[in-house]
Amino acid sequence: EVQLVESGGGLIQPGGSLRLSCAASGFTVSSNYMSWVRQAPGKGLEWVSVIYSGGGTYHADSVKGRFTISRDNAKNTLYLQMNSLRAEDTAVYYCATGGITADYWGQGTLVTVSS
């Protein structure tokens, strides 16, 4: 059974850093595209980052240069390193299998950027 469990969210001050983790089971992270998607309060879904099975990455313009998606093959875990956080990064962050076709999703982790 495929399972995705996010962790690492919380309250952080503007300018701070946070690393989100997504522990996967039931499949191999490195063999799949993997995504981070977020939903800010009262807003729609936004694709944040994608890591391809070959290791290449995509980051939305809104986070480019501040966020980095990566994976640890040995731990079968996906990460999102978030630096220089802004109030507008406040959102529930979901990890998901796949790129544009995201078959499985985690339950999400809340990141709140506030002083």
Added chain:
Amino acid sequence: QSVLTQPPSASGTPGQRVTISCSGSSSNIEINTVNWYQHLPGTAPKLLISDNNRRPSGVPDRFSGSKSGTSASLAISGLQSEDEADYYCAAWDDSLNGPVFGGGTKLTVL
């Protein structure tokens, strides 16, 4: 402003058929496939339709998708109260070289 444009809201009564549109451009919908996601507040989004019109296992055949040119549509027939949710279209955008969502449509079952 989303790259893919959806109406912010839609509604219908139980048993009715409703459609939700998704308008894009030559860099996304026209040349790439469209997926649809259902999102209930407080839960994980769910893949509803892939590759324009394919239903993943477990999705009722009341849900169907179509695409023509730079637009796509999601149709829900035999509307049920549990269909009340937010619906998002998604497609790869070749200009952005990344995936994009529509702004989402909130479906209300009256």
